[in-house]
Amino acid sequence: MRHIISILLENESGALSRVAGLFSARGYNIESLTVAVTEDPSLSRMTLVTRGSDEIIEQITKQLNKLVDVVKVFDLTEGEHIEREMLLIKVSAVNGGREEVKRLTEIFRGRIIDVTETTYTIELTGTGDKLDAFIKALGGNKILETVRSGVSGIGRGEKSLRV
């Protein structure tokens, strides 16, 4: 099963490599990983998407907790949560294709953020599924470049993950 794991960790050089190293050393897979500093500059927040049986996920959270740089670990998928991912995509937009890409972007509530005579660059935010659907819908139009941010997640409601 797919799990979204949120991690608060010390904002120190090497902390990211400890997490990444743990996953490669123990053979866990990482579907996506995002990390950036929080409102407290000494802490980073990481969102990591992985897959595995309940036993594997239990081991992953325990092993993450064991890392000295890791302050808190929470499996978002255990409760109500929100996940978002951002896509930046550059597509070829010429002749009739220009209008079609623009229409698709509107349907998916994306925004065209850069335009040339032959290309559009589009920004789209949503769940991973939505981004997949958009990429699929573009289908016939030539995709020149895709950049995905990886999933960021946060729990719903008043509870929050902080020190």
Place this chain on the structure above:
Amino acid sequence: MELTGADIVVQSLHDEGVEYVFGYPGGAVLHIYDAIYKQDKVKHVLVRHEQGATHAADGYARSTGRAGVVLVTSGPGATNAVTGIATAYMDSIPMVILTGQVPTHLIGNDAFQEVDAVGITRPCVKHNFLVKDVRELAATIKKAFYVATTGRPGPVVVDIPKDVTAQKAEYEYPSKVTMRSYNPTVKGHPGQIKRAVEMLLEAKRPMIYTGGGVVLGNASASLTEFSRALGYPVTNTLMGLGAYPATDNLFVGMLGMHGTYEANMGMHHCDVLLAVGARFDDRVTGNVSKFCQNARIIHIDIDPSSISKNVKVDIPIVGPVDPVLREMISVLKESKRKPDSAALDAWWKQINEWRSVDCLKYDRKSELIKPQYVLETMYKVTNGDAFVTSDVGQHQMWAAQFYKFDKPNRWINSGGLGTMGFGLPAAMGVQFAHPDATVACVTGEASIQMCIQELSTCKQYNLPIKIVNLNNRYLGMVRQWQEFFYDKRYSNSYMDALPDFVKLAEAYGHVGMKIEKPADVEGALREAFAMKDRLVFLDFITDQKENVYPMIPAGGGLNEMILV
């Protein structure tokens, strides 16, 4: 007081109560070595190879329970230390390793003797630090000792660039540490402890299986008291030997791949299993799907990630083993229930039947020296009171089977990583920690050659270690597997062109003895162990084809042993 980084390092070690630093100098640590030269509080032991430094610090730590300390230079100094660091990591040994680093402005430049020590050691340390600011040096060293020695212990590397050791800062060694991201558990869950005691009292066929955690957690006394209060059989892992007195009647021997028949059969047939400070290693469980199929399992461990990692348990208790066992003892005392004595009698009857198989028997009439005989005799000659280090292979298993350890911290071997070359330098660390104790290194002609250079260190510091070399001219364990599972195709397991170990020992300034007949074994051992001030290298020419029994082949369950 303002000190240089180098002086801060040495002063911090002193304030931490460090007696010995095992190390080897080099460019990046010259300032630190100069600081060592100018004082005599912290003693430095010069090894002959950085691997030897880490194993010596490891032996010191295993035999005392205190952190071992290593000092090496950057680059090759650090990489040579990696095997010893990984060895300590796998067996959860507290150790602090100070590695020199190139000056901060050269880091990342492929400078002379530069490696990314923090990166290289990351997967085999509990934690590591790179100190870029001299003002953080003392606090970082304090943190290193704190992390290394608390919770589940382990090695911690502190990488110190050369310029940091030259800069000056105000020195103050912190008296305590708080780290928001590191808070080891200090107490077990009382509810779980009560449930565990109840489950143990319901048992008809109980087993107590304990590991290195009992030794590391100083829980030998509480384990012994608790086991005796119940009257339940106890088995130890390779790492846990000595935690329960081996000569006690409740002790059924080591378990696992080369464990005793009674221990493994007891495990296989038990209905309640209490695991204490053990991690269900593959060498212990055999085939996990066949492991203790009819047992409910209680597991006490300080590391939550050890629980239900390999084997699902019914009652997990996260906490340091000693306080948890102490609480179990008091819960047991308050309980109105007693163990089911009728069931227990029947269970012991069964265990004693398994015992009567005498699974460790060997040919006592052989004209060749049997390795088991050497170890049995060594046990007798040393009155069972020696510190015994070992290397890795058949001799290690025989030592574990035939030397009956009644006290913890006496059996010192590389269980997790299985590092050949460990035994001799580890024995040095033990001898430094216990200058008047009898220290024996049980080894083989292959393992001993992996760190043989340390014979020179032993000479320099007059370490009267007794090296018991079981010389079968084979990589014995490899040969045994090739005999059993590769149709006797002995690929590269023969040790050809061996040195004359007697002359070699003499060349290093020690005493060498070669023993070729069973009748000479006891006399040689008595003579050697009587030489209190000399290192003696005993080269026993043993039966080449002797195998370690019992043995559980790969994929087998604990009840599927090959017996002699």
